[in-house]
Amino acid sequence: MSKPVDTVIFDLGNVLIGWDPRRLYKQLIEDEAQREWFLREVCNSEWNEQQDAGRPWSEATALLREKFPEHAEWIDAYHLRWEETLVGAMEDSVALLAALRDRGVRLLALTNWSQETFPIARRLFPFLQWFEGIVVSGEERLIKPDPRIYQRLLERYAVEPSTALYIDDSARNVAAAEALGMQGWWFRGADGLRERLVELALLDASAREASHG
Numbered sequence: 001m002s003k004p005v006d007t008v009i010f011d012l013g014n015v016l017i018g019w020d021p022r023r024l025y026k027q028l029i030e031d032e033a034q035r036e037w038f039l040r041e042v043c044n045s046e047w048n049e050q051q052d053a054g055r056p057w058s059e060a061t062a063l064l065r066e067k068f069p070e071h072a073e074w075i076d077a078y079h080l081r082w083e084e085t086l087v088g089a090m091e092d093s094v095a096l097l098a099a100l101r102d103r104g105v106r107l108l109a110l111t112n113w114s115q116e117t118f119p120i121a122r123r124l125f126p127f128l129q130w131f132e133g134i135v136v137s138g139e140e141r142l143i144k145p146d147p148r149i150y151q152r153l154l155e156r157y158a159v160e161p162s163t164a165l166y167i168d169d170s171a172r173n174v175a176a177a178e179a180l181g182m183q184g185w186w187f188r189g190a191d192g193l194r195e196r197l198v199e200l201a202l203l204d205a206s207a208r209e210a211s212h213g
Helices: 022-028 032-041 045-052 057-067 069-080 091-102 118-124 126-130 147-156 171-179 190-199
Strands: 007-010 017-019 086-089 106-111 133-136 164-168 183-186
Touching: 022 032, 022 069, 045 057, 057 069, 086 118, 091 106, 091 126, 091 190, 106 147, 133 147, 147 171, 164 171, 171 183, 183 190
Parallel strands: 007 106, 007 164, 106 133, 164 183
Antiparallel strands: 017 086
């Protein structure tokens, strides 16, 4: 018999907090093809991931300004107007988080996020205070799916992997958690997550209706 799950570990971006740099760049680059080129070839996900791993934004933007001086203003905007890349709270998911909190389930978070921009999220989203602890990649200088950042959370908060459920919108990050003995859930929407939480007896079946309300 497997042990019951008593701890839920959430990823944050695009699970509880919507994030999309296109929200900002639609304001800056009118032409869609040029906008997509910029986000693919200049301020791309690989470049942004290095800030999640702890690289300072000043260094990151300077690197690209040197390479693409004609786009310096757009490059600087990624950091200076970063708040505008936030789509907002994902209310259906936050409702599930609230329901878990009300049930007394232990809540932790593990996020790939720049240590320089995460304080903005803390200010904008009060529900982040519901977590017992949040491990931020930029502060640790480690990013998912590196197993060391998962281990850091497990050790810091004395979590037994077999009693933890890890939720992430990245399949590879979920696989990394499962490799360490956690149960995993690849997040593709609140409805599926709600069903899984009910299956694990973390929420009552009534949560199906309540979280829609």
